[in-house]
Amino acid sequence: MTIPFIAVEGPIGVGKTTLSRAIAESQNFQLLKEIVEENPFLSKFYDDIEAWSFQTEMFFLCNRYKQLSDIKKEILLSNTPVVADYHVFKNLIFAKRTLEQNEYKKYEEIYKILTRDMPAPNVIVYLYASQETLMKRIALRGREFEKNMDPAYLTQLANDYEMFIDVFEEENPHIPVLRFNGDHLDFVNKKEDMEYVLTSIVEVIQGVQER
Numbered sequence: 001m002t003i004p005f006i007a008v009e010g011p012i013g014v015g016k017t018t019l020s021r022a023i024a025e026s027q028n029f030q031l032l033k034e035i036v037e038e039n040p041f042l043s044k045f046y047d048d049i050e051a052w053s054f055q056t057e058m059f060f061l062c063n064r065y066k067q068l069s070d071i072k073k074e075i076l077l078s079n080t081p082v083v084a085d086y087h088v089f090k091n092l093i094f095a096k097r098t099l100e101q102n103e104y105k106k107y108e109e110i111y112k113i114l115t116r117d118m119p120a121p122n123v124i125v126y127l128y129a130s131q132e133t134l135m136k137r138i139a140l141r142g143r144e145f146e147k148n149m150d151p152a153y154l155t156q157l158a159n160d161y162e163m164f165i166d167v168f169e170e171e172n173p174h175i176p177v178l179r180f181n182g183d184h185l186d187f188v189n190k191k192e193d194m195e196y197v198l199t200s201i202v203e204v205i206q207g208v209q210e211r
């Protein structure tokens, strides 16, 4: 029997944390939440991406490495299913967009070394939405440091995600990728939308568990 390890992914503000929480609560899974507020570079990063990208990307990578190392022990010891509001591969998506080519090459090498023996999610839930929806949700959440975010940056990242997920799915046919359109599904305000999303995810989880 396989222990489910679900990663919820998608561009900024699409609803990853909201949905991960709902999965954790409804399935009694352990929730692995990304460290955001503690990143001391993020505010400066949004003011000047070029100047702060390397520090920002390295901070996210180191934090995720530490979190996943801890979770590895827990999963192995207690067989607990986990849902995370990120997949470590997001480091590559952001870093490729924000780092200068030479820096990215070095970063990629460090990434490969750190993630070599990391536990890998066996189900991906991919949320996507239009720039308009993403901007609305980011504004609704109202994080101070995101107020300077360039809409073009958000759109580029959303496109990067699309391409990355397509390649990931092709290269990892044994890992199911469930896609949900955030423009059409309001799983915050509509109970039936949340039920639809959770039911679809549970079906896939059951398939993975039976392996």
Ligand SMILES: Nc1ncnc2c1ncn2[C@@H]1O[C@H](COP(=O)(O)OP(=O)(O)OP(=O)(O)O)[C@@H](O)[C@H]1O
Pocket (backbone or CB within 6 Å): 010, 011, 012, 013, 014, 015, 016, 017, 018, 019, 085, 137, 138, 140, 141, 182, 185, 186, 187, 188, 189
């Ligand atoms: N499907 C949805 N329908 C309507 N509102 C949503 C939906 N998903 C999320 N929201 C709202 O959008 C905001 C952002 O959601 P959330 O923090 O879950 O996004 P996120 O993807 O985890 O963001 P980040 O990339 O910054 O970590 C929140 O205010 C949340 O209530």
Ligand SMILES: Nc1nc(=O)c2ncn([C@H]3C[C@H](O)[C@@H](CO)O3)c2[nH]1
Pocket (backbone or CB within 6 Å): 012, 036, 042, 045, 056, 057, 060, 061, 090, 091, 094, 095, 098, 146
């Ligand atoms: N540059 C950069 N690299 C990352 O790996 C990364 N992961 C998340 N974020 C930003 C997006 C949201 O503002 C906020 C919460 O997700 O943090 C990142 N920014």
